[in-house]
Amino acid sequence: MTEAEKSIPEELSLLVLLADRLIKSAKETESSKSDCADLAKLADLLSLKLRSAVRLTTTAQSSLYEGPFRRIAADVSKTLERALTLVRKCKRRGVLRQLFADFRKVSSLLESSIADVSWLLSILDSDSDEGGGSLSVPSIVSNDPILALIWSCIASVQMGRLLRDRLDAANFLASLALENDRNKKIIVEERGVVPLLKLLEEGASPDAQMAASAALFRLANNQFRVRFIACELAVPLIVKVLTDSPIKVQVSVANLVANMAKLDPEVQEEFGRQNAARPLVTLLSMDTVLDDPKLLQSSKTRNPFSHQSNSDGNSRGGHHNKQDKEREVELPELQLALKITCAKALWKLSRGSLLNCRKITETKGLLCLAKIIDKERGELRSNCLMTVMELVAVAESNPDLRRAAFKPNSPAARAVLEQLLIVVKEETSPGLLLPAKESQIIGLLVTQLGHRNADVATEAAVALTKFVSPDNFNCVEHSEAIIDFNGVPLLMNLLRARGRDQVHELVLLCYLALNVGKCKALKKARVLNVLEGAARSHPGLEEFFVKAVNRLSY
Known part of the structure; x- marks a missing residue:
């Protein structure tokens, strides 16, 4: 809200004053008294509903979804001004009878305003007498019912009392976004992104987080909307959720990371600044032993992704112990899905990004990729190979990264090289190479x-x-x-x-x-x-x- 912009309760209070002024003026008319009395009754009903709206919006102001309130308030204001102008013409005798048509039009507008405010009350208080009104279409958007539906869903996600209602509304937004790009555009323009991010961040339930993530994923299908989502401080929030959530939520969020990184280079770099690679490699390496004495030359080498600490020294053992217990009962298919999506996210993050490549190679990401390429097949192996390809492509044009990550005595680099030699032998992807002196790889490429x-x-x-x-x-x-x-x-x-x-x-x-x-x-x-x-x-x-x-x- 800008400094000059009034709050919603303030705007509605002004409408109450305007409706009361209309009632008073209607009672003071000298002609068309019957018509003016009808307008006064409508204005009185509108005033009562506006007072209820003032009370409810004052209570819910911190979480209020303002979009439809401002649109409807502006429209009601115009209607009341028009009615007031008409009534003032009737303060003197001898008014022309053609005002009859104006009375019919203004009465219709006031009835529409009453219906629209009733709809606002329904999304503010589902237990009120207006309950169920959120499923109706307010008159102001009667020619575009989808907009009313999107308003209702966003309001439920942002202001819903019950988690079930918020979850259902997020799922409905995801379905609407899947239908066409116009729906995506409306959801973004009507400020639906922030409530979805809030639902994702709260972690009230895995299902609610997945619903929010699915909706965001479907909205983020072009560069403009990806950047719009990122501008709402989504990237650090997404990385946090990726780190701290149940496994099925992590699958959904890793897909979101991959999609956003693929579509916008600036957002890709922001994920690098927030070190999204670290939780991705951590998840990719679960159930994979990285402290291999044969590769690391020392069985005492510390795994930076152990469940005891992260690189910043912050203890996370308690949280991970809880997650470990959850993973014990998870289906293997879900664990595989998580690894596939994490590998895909690393692939998209590393493409052409020196920052993300450094983040990956500074961890045990290379060794993890080599291990998976060795023992896995299918989409997981393919995504890991594509990640290695992107790492090599960036290292080729950056000597510092090449020396740091792919030096000949690096256990991780040698492990990756060994796996790529096997891939070349299998005639799968001969373009995946690492800078190396071994004539062995040259012979395989010549073949x-x-x-x-x-x-x-x-x-x-x-x-x-x-x-x-x-x-x-x-x-x-x-x-x-x-x-x-x-x-x-x-x-x-x-x-x-x-x-x-x-x-x-x-x-x-x-x-x-x-x-x-x-x-x-x-x-x-x-x-x-x-x-x-x-x-x-x-x-x-x-x-x-x-x-x-x-x-x-x-």
Whole structure:
């Protein structure tokens, strides 16, 4: 409420004064006394209902859902002003009879105002004589009943006395949001986000939290609404709920995190600032032993996600003991669903985000991902692989992250590398690589150059190019390894099959030529002829190809 804006009880009190003024004026008229008396009766009934509304809104002011109150109050004010103007014309004798039509119109407007205020009373007090009115449609929005329904639902979520009513209203909002984008737009514009966030935060029951989370998830289907939700301080609230809630609520909230992070980079970064990665990795690693002596070289290495403390040193043991007991009776399917959604959320958080990648790698996130890739299959494994891919992509362009997270002596990095080698052997995703010196991975990638799927073969060429580019300190050794693994004939087969417009394969050949020069394998495959033709076919890369041709020629 702005400084100049009146509170709802104040606005309604002014309407009471206006209705009383209308009653008094109607009694003082000199003509059309019967019509004015009818208006006075309507105004008297309206005044009584407005007084009840003042009393109830004063009591409920701190939790009052103001949207429909301000709309209806403004409309009632216009009606009372119009009625007052009409009655004042009747204070003198000899008024024209055509005012009869005006009386009919004003009477109809007053009746509509009475109905609208009755509807407001029904959402303020479901036990009142107006009870059940919230299911009706106020006259002010009779041409748009969906708006009335959304008003009623938001009011119930925000002001409902019974938890069951609030839960049902949140579920109804979720259903309405699922129907179409217009409903989503109305819910957001009519300030439905804050009551849903409040219901999610309160934790009165898991079902209520899930209903609120489901509604928010369906509202957050484009960047504008995601940012709108975040502007209501949703991100820290969501992270808190993700940390402290029962497992089925965590499944729902992790999905919300993934969706919001996917749709808005700014919100994605805000999740990073609130360290959403920590509870996600904690949940992903439940039932997974991370303190592996073989990987960590010491069985005494502390797990930062133990149930005794978090990284800030705050004790959370009591809460987690309670959650552990709950998880003991949870279905395995629910635990799997939680891991899948947490892995998906980590994937979306890490995409292109240095901050989130650091948060993940500063924990035991890499080791956890490696363990799951090793023992799981299906969507959980796929989401973990995609997370690793995003971590590697960001590390590739950030030396600090690369050195910190993927250094050769890092147990977590080595564990991830081992799992990716297995993935490459299975011909699943050859583009998932870590910066490493091992010739073992080069051999596996060279094998993929002969993959029956040309797109997979091209991805292998892209990955190998990173090993042989001048940015890699061991580019010469890696080039020799590719040649030793018989990579040149496979590259030539690719070019023959798909034509000389395959830039990635040609670039890889150029680097091989620049790094090892006139070796037998390049000469035997007639790479010089291919690159000479490519130089003419790719003007943008002509200088690069010419350098490679010269290296092979002298």
